[in-house]
Amino acid sequence: MEFILPLIIGLVIGAIVVYFVSAGQRKALVADGQTKDTTTKAQAESMIAEAKLKSEKTIAAAELKAEKTFSEFKDKQEVFKKEKIKESRDKFQRFKDEFKQEKAEELVELKEKRQSLREEAESMKAERAGFNTERDEINKQQKSLLQEEQRLTQRNKKLDEEIATAQQKQDELDTQHEKFSSELERISNLTADEAKARLLEDVRQKTTNEALNLKRHLLEEAHAEAAKDARKIIINTIQRIGAAETIENTVSTFALDSDNVKGQIIGREGRNIRAIETATGCELVVDDTPETIVISSFDPxxxxIARLSLKRLVTDGRIHPARVEEVVNKVKKEMNNQIVEIGKKTVVELDIHGLPQDLVRYVGRMRFRSSYGQNLLRHSIETAHLCATMAAEMGMSKKNIKLAKRAGLLHDIGKVADEDTELSHALYGMQIAEKHKENPMVINAIGAHHDEIEMNNILSHIIQACDAISGARPGARREVLDGYINRIKELEEIAVKNPGVASAFAMQAGRELRVMVEADEVSDQHAEELSFKISQEIQESMQYPGQIKVMVIREKRAVNFAR
Known part of the structure; x- marks a missing residue:
């Protein structure tokens, strides 16, 4: 619409211009006709027609231009209209989408509120049901209380009557007591106070005797209970330890691939074997035993060292005195390194931290020492485990459990001393521990485990007990095999000869005897008596280290078959 008004104004102005131009031409022609007689009327009309034609052309051109302008305006108007329509539609669609989104959000919120209201309604319904249940329960309780109150009221009335009757009887008894006291005073020639004092003295003496008997009985029970707990702790500790025993001897055997090597080992006039014995400090026995050389020495x-040196010499094939000394010296150095490695491995396996290097070396040397045929390192490791287990059974702290394990490992380090000493191994081991600034509890446990010094802490008692368990229990140290087997067999025979015994088995290297009895022939009470009887027979007829647990097992089995 904004283009129409300028177009109309342009058309009007064009028409006015054409009109005035044609009018001016006419006036000019009239004036010329009046002033010039030579101009003819035909020429004037011709000029007027020409001017009219020009004006019509101008008007036609203006109309054509106006139509063209109007058409362009119309096209632009149509495009503008379409754009506005599209913009309006987009705006409407955007408003519509926003409205839908708002409605959707409102719908979701409405659903959530509806769900929340439904849940609240259900919760209120459940609470109302619970309240009704509680109300019913309260009503029942009130009813029960009312009944109880009525029953108590009746009982109080009855008690009042009984109290009145009892008071009446008490009055009668008081009267009779006064008569009886008067009669007693008359018969015994004693006043009531004198009789009372004599009675109190008798009661005091009797009470004193009973108190002493009770005290003695309680002490006996306490000692028995303490001993029972101690045995239980020791037994649990032993059962939780599975140890492998290694029996060491004073000889070792060296296997040969061929007897021809024996001649090389002996050497010309025995110089090679003498060189080996001199360098190692061991005696080599070369006899008729096929493909075997015996190495004898008290020092493992x-x-x-002699065994490893022989192995290298035989493998190398060069056996002469100079080579023997070279190999033995080299093996000695490697042996020292091996001892340290064994000590480190043992310490790591036991999870013991901060052990000085010298003590680690002592631990490694234990691998090559024995005590009554029991390997010293295995004995120390087993004692360490036993000490830690027993400390745990006694409820000690983690720190004390670690100290117990440490003391158990080090308690026999005096047996692997580098130098000879007149002190016992316990006291010398205590000196070594003091030198390396060990914990005072560990030092006392090492020195006191054979009662050579006074024990000042519970750890020392644990070390002594566990050392005895590891060394004195059956099968731990060297025994004659036939005697050991006979003792195990005798254990089972003692149990089987009792009536009602079905079978007996010696377990845990003879530390435990399990006796299976017939359920129909032996009752539970008889089973306890049988266990005590068998233990007494073992004590009277056998000799053994440590203690033997006798366990009688009674089982009742019912077996049927479905066919």
Whole structure:
């Protein structure tokens, strides 16, 4: 619409211009006709027609231009209209989408509120039901209380009547007591106070005797209970330890691939074997035993050095005195390194931290020492485990459990001393521990485990007990095999000869005897008596280290078959 008004104004102005131009031409022609007689009327009309034609052309051109302008305006108007329509539609669609989104959000919120209201309604319904249940329960309780109150009221009335009757009887008894006291005073020639004092003295003496008997009985029970708990702790500790025993001897054997090597080992006029014995400190026995050389020495480290040296010499094939000394010296150095590695491995396996290097070396040397045929390192490791287990059974702290394990490992380090000493191994081991600034509890436990010094802490008692368990229990140290087997067999025979015994088995290297009895022939009470009887027979007829647990097992089995 904004283009129409300028177009109309342009058309009007064009028409006015054409009109005035044609009018001016006419006036000019009239004036010329009046002033010039030579101009003819035909020429004037011709000029007027020409001017009219020009004006019509101008008007036609203006109309054509106006129509063209109007058409362009119309096209632009149509495009503008379409754009506005599209913009309006987009705006409407955007408003519509926003409205839908708002409605959707409102719908979701409405659903959530509806769900929340439904849940609240259900919760209120449940609460109302619970309240009704509680109300019913309260009503029942009130009813029960009312009944109880009525019953108590009736009982109080009855008690009042009984109290009145009892008071009446008490009055009668008081009267009779006064008569009886008067009669007693008359018969015994004693006043009531004198009789009372004599009675109190009798009661005091009797009470004193009973108190002493009770005290003695309680002490006996306490000692028995303490001993029972101690045995239980020791038994549980032993059962939780599974140890492998290694029996060491004073000889080692070295296997040969061929007897021809024996001649090389002996050497010309025996110089090679003498060189080996001199370098290692061991005696080599070369006899008729096929493909075997016996190495004899009380020192296991020397025997191991001799064995390894022989192995290298035989493998190398060069056996002469100079080579023997070279190999033995080299093996000794490697042996020292091996001892340290064994000590480190043992310490790591036991999870013991901060052990000085010298003590680690002592621990490694234990591998090549034995005590009554029991390997010293295995004994120390087993004692360490036993100490930690027993400390745990007694409810000690983690710190004390670690100290117990440490003391158990080090309690026999005096047996692997580098130098000879007149002190016992316990006291010398205590000196070594003091030198390396061990914990005072560990030092006392090492020195006191054979009662050579006074024990000042519970750890020392644990070390002594566990050392005895590891060394004195059946099968731990060297025994004659036939005697050991006979003792195990005798244990089972003692149990089987009792009536009602179905079978007996010696377990845990003879530390436990399990006796299976017939359920129909032996009752539970008889089973306890049988266990005590068998233990007494073992004590009277056998000799054994440590203690033996006798367990009588009674089972009742019912078996049927479905066919």
């Amino acid at each position: 480290i020397r025997r191991e």
